[in-house]
Each structure stands twice: as C-alpha cells, then as structure tokens.
Amino acid sequence: MKPTPISREVVDGLIEQLGIQDFAKATIREVKQVAAMAEKKSGVEYIKMEMGIPGLPAAKVGVEAQVNALQHGIAHSYPDIQGLPELKQQASRFVKAFIGVDIAPEGCVPVSGSMQGTFASFLTCSQAAEGKDTVLFIDPGFPVQKMQLQVQGVKYETFDVYDYRGEKLGPKLESYLEKGNICAVVYSNPNNPAWICLTEEELKTIGEMAEKYDFVVMEDLAYFAMDFRQDLSVPFQPPYQPTVARYTDNYLLLISGSKAFSYAGERIGVVCISNKLFHRHYPQLAKRYEGLPFGLVFSTRMLYALSSGTSHSAQYAMAAMMRAACDGEYHFRDEIRVYGERAHRLKEIFCRHNFYIVYSDDLGQPIADGFYFTIGYPGMTSGQLARELMYYGVSAICLITTGSHQEGLRVCTSFIEDHQYQQLEERMQIFAENNPVHSC
DSSP states (O other): OOOOSSOHHHHHHHHHHTTOSOGGGOOHHHHHHHHHHHHHHHOOOOEEOSOOOOOSOOOHHHHHHHHHHHHTTGGGSOOOTTOOHHHHHHHHHHHHHHTOOOOOGGGEEEESHHHHHHHHHHHHHHTTSTTOOEEEEEESOOHHHHHHHHHHTOEEEEEEGGGOOGGGHHHHHHHHHTTSOEEEEEEESSOTTTOOOOOHHHHHHHHHHHHHHTOEEEEEETTTTOOTTSOOOSTTSSSOOOOGGGTOSSEEEEEESTTTSSOGGGOOEEEEEOHHHHHOOOHHHHHHTTTOOHHHHIIIIIIHHHHSSOOHHHHHHHHHHHHHHHTTSOOHHHHHTHHHHHHHHHHHHHHHTTOEESSOEETTEEOOOSSEEEEEOTTOOHHHHHHHHHTTTEEOEEGGGGTOOSSOEEEEOTTOOTTHHHHHHHHHHHHHHHSOOOOO
C-alpha cells in the first residue's frame, strides 16, 4: 500500500481529540475543523469540499450600492420591518422576470439570509393551524433547517426522494399528508446536495397536494437559476426558474443573495409570500397575534422578535442587484457558471478513479453540473469514505447528515482552485491503488 499524503495517525488523532465518535455524522463545521487542523499539522494543502460557501467575488453592483448607502449615513437608521420599499419593488420585479409569477411588493420581505427566512417561516407555519404541527422535508436537504426545528421544538418528518421521482412522488407525499398533521413541505430546487431539479410535473404534484391538504410549500431557491442545462438568464422571457407557484397559492419562495449574487457575508435574502397567503387569516394566528394575517405575523411578529429588521445597507445592495438583473445590466448567471464547469472537471477525475455519482439520474437526464454533486465508492459506507479521503487531503460531508439514505458524500465546488485539479488527480490515483475495486 502506498503512503497517503497525510498520515492516518494525524487524522485519527484529531478526530479523537475533537470527540467525534462517528465520522459519518460529523457536522460540516467539524469536518472543516479537522481539515484545517490536519492541514496545519501536516503542511499538506487540503482540497476543501465540505463547506457551501461562495468562492467568487461579491457582485460589484451590490457592493457599490451598499457602500454608497453607508456613505450617505444609512447605518444610523433602523430599517422598516417590512423592508426597504425599493427592495420590495425590485424583488417583485425579479420574481416576475426570472420565475414568471406575480407577487406584490408587500409580500416580498427582506430577511437576514434565507436561514432567518426559514426560521421565521417555520415559526409562522407551525403555529397557523390547530393539529398541524409537523414539517415534512423532501430530502436530501440542508441539515441546519432541521436544527432550526429542533431549536423551536417543532416536529418534522422526512423522506429521501431518491426512489420517489416522477409519478412516484405523489403517492409518497400523500402517505404523510393523509395524517393531517403537516403544516409545511420543504425542498430546495436545485437540490442541496444532490443537485437534482424537480420538474414542472413534480412541482405540479406538490402544488396540487398543497391545495388538497392545505399546507404551505416552502420552496428554497438558494441556488437560484443554477440548472445550467437550460438558459434561465433572460429576464421576462421563458424558460423560467421552475416553481410550485404556478400550481398553488399556498407557497412562499426563499430567494437568497448568497450564491446567485455571491453576497453571503452580508446575510441578505427575500422571502416572497404569495398574495393570497400573505392576506390569509388563520384562526390560530389571529387569536395569538391580534387578528393579523399570515404575512404580517411573519414580518411584524416573527422577524421583529428575531432581529428588528434586516441590515439596512445590505437591502440597498440586494435591491441594486435585483434591479440590474431585471434590466439586463447584470448577468449574474454568467458569473456563477464557473461552478458548473468545476463540477464537470471534478466528476471526471473522481469517476476515472472508480468513484461514482450517487444521485446521477435526473428523471432520465444526467444530473446537472453545479454547486454540489454527490460521490460514492464501491464497498465503502459514507463514514468510511469520508474518513479515508481525509488521509488524502480531501474533505467532504456524508450524505446521511443531509437526510439522504444513500451511501456517499456531498462535494462542493466553490473553493476549488485551478492548481487543485492536478492535486486531486494524483491523490485519487493513489486512493484507487490503495482501495482496489474487485469485480464479481
């Protein structure tokens, strides 16, 4: 067996030192910490694929607008809890331009990143209707959303969509919904981490279920328009970002500035609530919050209690980025397309050395290249593979932490640098030699 780039003793010692008992269940930040410490101790550069942090410069149009707002003294003023009027207007335009649906500006509420948006949405949905106290996740998904529910004390259920695509999705959903306790259904599209993209037909199924069983669909668009297999870049022209909003009024859309605009550090996003849902009166919410409708409970109660608003200057940035995108002055998809190019190259290297793509099929199409993809290795569990790759200076998280039932890892393309493709090629060649795959 050839020596690994980083000794097993170093990695195993750090895992033990940090008290990680099962590496398959190690969190993103725990994996990141082991990688950083092992890199420092060994002097060997890690190829870091565990963190979903943008690896591109922030959108210039946003930075300039935010700096200008700060220079003109906006930092001294509390933002309106409903949001900057200009941002609300531009968010409404953005939804029309790139999703093709109409949401009034009043329903477009800025939040401190989609993370805060989901937290406030969970609070609102779980308190809306008596007996509906459980959130359903169409997994795999973002692990921290389940942590949010754990913090709130809200129940959730989950299923891995791997075996339930297409016509199988409806019956699977209904097996949970018929219990009558589901207040919201959550999914990301494109999906974190599998990068599958739910089709219009699947979204129609979810929308029809939302009407039949009266729950709120929380559509997480953190990776907005990042299905690079089709051109979703032309404002006010189809094809549009696929959405459940065409099939139900029981929805809210979570649009993040983090990935599409590389504006993660300023924690800015917009929750876009359908016109009907925004004004809907739920007896439970009305009783608890002085007769307010869903949308105003979300903003004037949940968000107000959480942070008293969203960074004032960051709202100017988001408004400028959305305006420029709608006006065709800022082609955000051109800037983030590099993630897809990186994924394509990385997949080639891994697959050349006996790895396989776990979520490889997207209803008969090859999975898109994007911000994330998934890998497995014959004969290895998720935990075994994640730990073994650490000896080769490669860090990634296990799919089990995302709600997946498949054996494998999530790979993020955001931090890959040009010189690391050759590094990965060399290291995976040794990995394959040290871990031969035996055919039957």
